[in-house]
Amino acid sequence: MIKGDGIGPEVVNAAITVLKGIEKKYNHHFTYTDILMGGCAIDAYGVPLRDEDVAFAKTTDAILLGSIGGNTNTSPWYKLPSDKRPEAGLLKIRKELGLFANLRPAVLYPELRYACPLKESISEKGFDMVIVRELTGGLYFGERDTKVINGEKVAHDNLVYTETEIRRIVKRAFEIALKRRKKVTSVDKANVLDSSRLWRSIVNEEAANYPEVEVEHMLVDNAAMQLVKDPAQFDVILTENMFGDILSDEASQVTGSIGMLSSASLRDDAFGMYEPSGGSAPDIAGKNIANPIATILSAAMMLRYSFDLDEEAVAIENAVKKVIEEGYRTFDIYKEGDKKVSTSEMGELIVSRL
């Protein structure tokens, strides 16, 4: 368990409540160990993630993560050099554990259509997509520095992708599409970037191995527009690290709230790290009001992908649907007439409906 900062501990505790319910109902026993990462680790140890904690994480079956970081304008953590800040811990664990495939499903629950900010003629069609985001390459992991050249500061961030890095995520997206509606939209910026042109050529090569899957290429600026114009057109969105970061926040908002968007970071074996797509939400931290559903659904993904406990995962997903159908809402998806509940109450309601 990496509870992290801000709302992280609140939403992870709600997910643990649900996992404990699963243990009881299905007679399992999970062993939980806490690791500090992010701002809390900086405060405790002076670094956002200790090497010994990475080594320990490597001995576990899965990680459930809350979120890390603070207010990037005001928190003293952001006065530190970039490799000592909270986010460096997250990037380090993703890289060291080889978690290259980040799955971010975005589904509009029929009962939450009112929370979708799009006009009714668009939201009434509903949508159910998964963003498959490359997570250990690209701009996030290229060399970067800031130097003084000709008397002025110059900053650069390198965007690097190898064929191997692209091919493994492309294959993963096709495999996922085979189990869904068999459509992959590969998002790139091939009209400008070399890395995108390489990306596109590998998507086309791999497409030949998946003749049942329909493939389309879309430029990222158009994809940002299509996500609000007609989200129902998407099944699997395959994209590189930075574009996936941005588009997944956009997709989450059209589902009503980022507090609903779960995420799994996977590699080729069963190990995975599971976390809500949103951040530590410093603006609402400590108030027990954050929506824990993204974290609870991430725990369901953990049961499915790392523990091969599909029935238990479905039980959590159905319990979430039930509380939504019954009108229980945290503040972010609340409308008049609903039953407003806190973070911990939402966890308890879900566990009681397992």
Ligand SMILES: NC(=O)c1ccc[n+]([C@@H]2O[C@H](COP(=O)([O-])OP(=O)(O)OC[C@H]3O[C@@H](n4cnc5c(N)ncnc54)[C@H](O)[C@@H]3O)[C@@H](O)[C@H]2O)c1
């Ligand atoms: N995986 C992670 O750990 C992760 C992801 C994104 C951002 N961050 C970090 O979080 C910090 C804050 O970033 P930010 O403000 O840009 O993004 P954020 O996702 O934390 O918050 C954006 C908005 O969404 C709301 N929100 C987020 N999660 C919510 C939830 N569960 N329920 C209800 N509302 C929710 C927040 O209140 C805020 O208004 C930064 O330090 C950033 O680096 C961490």
Ligand SMILES: CC(C)[C@H](C(=O)O)[C@@H](O)C(=O)O
């Ligand atoms: C906190 C940050 C480094 C992270 C990212 O950009 O990957 C977050 O925004 C996410 O989406 O998981």
Ligand SMILES: [Mg+2]
């Ligand atoms: Mg993000």
